[in-house]
Amino acid sequence: MRLDGKVALVTGGSAGIGAAVADHLAAAGAHVVVHGRDEERCAAVARRAGGTVVLGDLATPGAAAVLADAALAVHGRIDVLVANAGVGWSGPFRDLRADELDRLVTLDLLAPLHLVRCLLPPMLDRRDGHLALVGSVAGRTAVAGEAVYAATKAALDIFAESLRLELRDTGVSMSLTVPGVVDTGFFAARGRPYDRKRPKPVPAAVVARALVDGIANDRAETWVPSWLRVAPAVRALAPGLYRRLSARFGERV
Known part of the structure; x- marks a missing residue:
């Protein structure tokens, strides 16, 4: 997709990955709705x-x-949706209040699905558009203390894969960006700072650059950093080993 002149909606665009994506889309010539x-x-x-x-x-x-x-009222159309808005929560599942659970599921899963539901039909009519979802390595590997967040990202992951198959030959493409630890305010907002030495958090601009590149080049999936693909591969091929390593080196609550 040539981004010059396209209209892009970026959710969660006020800071972090979303703000960096807005910058990169604008640099590529897109009209950005923040x-x-x-x-x-x-x-x-x-x-x-x-x-x-x-x-x-x-x-x-x-x-x-x-x-x-x-968003549609601004320019009359949306050519690119970047569904980036999200929130985390960290702690034992038994301590998660019902309203916090609802907020996580609504923002991290239901909102992207509803946005796609609303914005996809005009894209199909024009036979042109791109849906870019932001997942997480947590949705592929599981994280102690983030069971609901990980579940929403896992569901978003399989939604993207399923809808991508449905959109073949329609002119509308779909991508999923799977970041690991990113240097944003996410961890402070989830209630527990990131305190591990490795993996080192990557800058939001690096994730944004990869996401926008995925849109421009119609990449189905982009991992940031790319070596993170190893973790779900180990989980699939050697689940027992993966669980032992995860119990030893994974985050604790």
């Missing part, structure tokens, strides 16, 4: 990218459809 909850931070990203702001809390039921309508 979504987020914080008006001031979104406006700063939009000014830098020469884009437009659409506010909304995707953790609220029904907010995804409202956001889709608002």
